[in-house]
Amino acid sequence: MRFATYELDGTARAAVVSDDGLHDLPTTVLDLVRTGLPAALEAGGAALRGPAVPLDRVRLLPPLSPPSIRDFVAFEEHVEGVVMSVSGGSGVPPEWYEAPTFYFTNPHALLGAHDDVPVPPGSRLFDFELEVAAVVGRDGASLTPEQARDALFGYTVLNDWSARDLQRREMRVNLGPAKGKDSATTLGPWLVTADELEPFRDDEGFLDLAMRVSVNGTEVGHDRLANMGWPFEELVAYASRGTWVRAGDVLGSGTCGNGGCLAELWGRRGAQDPPPLRPGDVVEMTVEGIGTTRNTVVPGTDLPPVRPARPRRRTR
Template identity: 40%
Template sequence: MKFVTYDGGSGPRTGILDGETVRGLRAGVSLLSILNSGDGGLADAGESARRSPDEVCALDDVRLMSPLPRPPSVRDGLCFLDHLRGCYRALGRSSELHEAWSQVPAFYFSNAGSILGPFDDVPVAPGSAMFDLELEVGAVIGRGGRDLDPHTAETNIVGYTLFNDWTARDHQLRDLALGIGMGKSKDSAITLGPALVTVDEFEDYRRDGRLAPELSAAVNGEVITRGTLDQMDWDFGELVAFVSRGVDLNPGDVIGSGTVPGGCMLEHVDTPDVADFAHWLQPGDVVTLAGQGFGQTRQRIVPGVGVVPLSSGF
């Protein structure tokens, strides 16, 4: 099933997509509360929405929000190593990777308070002149756990959603120079949606046991990349297991796959100086992510707010 959070004019509701309609559950029920109700809760809620919805709305008459407007946490992996190699080449660096990248799946914590819906406008990060998109998939934890086995950790995932890790590349260069991880470069926006698609919906998209739906990203209608999820060097089972080492994962936690190779503007830089690249996202640009089984997101870039400089001038 495809679970959505939507607003038909009376505040956020949870429901399921059914063709060109949304079949809503009663007011006050959130997707996160359903996930926290335990095993079987999501399936029961879906059946309830299908058989006896509290309301049925035309899809065109509602605003789809992020399926999880405020997840308990968001972690973003980097599981497509060819994406990293492409970024290194764009920055004039060697594409040879340190051995650490083949030892564990890298991830960082992102901002669970900056979630956007699949059709929301996206403000440019404050002070950024090098704003970028990133084509990813987010796995949503359904059953919590700790110290999970990589061979079975995928069973703790309840579903998947498109994930756009909006990035201020100029801020990222400063973050990297500081050496303590991602900061303001990843702070301003994350898109999730249009739906939380339950794992059973993807069985037809498996190849040799791995999830392999096709994914694409486009800017102003021009496709910048196509790829498949089975290109991941680290699969979701390994990523979720590593993330769970020594910590509890909770229902509703979101874990990103990392960027599909070619799925950001940085990988398409065609100038020796990335700051001079002509195709960083600008107000008015429209970014679309799409995937087999996922649907699509479509968002317009709008101006961001100005910044009050620090004493350093930044």
């Protein structure tokens, strides 16, 4: 089943998606997630008996408003290319293999599947990142991977828009990413429940979904979700290690390899080929079994430069 949040005539509504369109739900998608998958499927089935609003009449919003967003870096090939581009190094750090790595990103900067995306202030190296995100379906702490798999509610497409020039500066301070990542994150077009994607699970427990991204109609990258270093249940288990994950939390897979972002290609090719995103560029992402997002890059807010730090005084 697919759950969505949409805007029509200035009002946001939750819905279940069918071939006919959007069938309204009496609650938010986040509240539906918190009821658990069985109850959500029952509510969705009841809503499908109601009238449908055609998709072409609405603006799709992010499927839910998550309490938090953790974004992992679970594709080895992506790490290899981006290390060359962002930090000037080579190879995959040995520490990557030891455990999943993630950072917290901004849950207040979410955009819908077809929203315009402004260039972050001061950035000249704007980039996309093709990912899949899992949504946790119930609260839990120090979960085993088996428990975490049972706690997965569903999946959506995630585009972790990145200002690579801002990110490079931040990473040299050995902290971040921060402003290089928090201007925009696309989630959408809807939230597909976990049961819908079980037929795609391979013999090793990974979801084997085709992932593709194009810029202005030209394919830039493609990969398979099964190339992750860890399946989603292990990412959720690690996120809950010694702490809590909550129903509605979003966990990104990290960017896929083979051109899942421009920075990976820049690192491998030693040149900005393809070039950074510019206003007017259209980025389209499709993940098998989930759906397609299509965002247009637009000019961002023109802000004054950031004031540098005052040198430390030597007197006490």
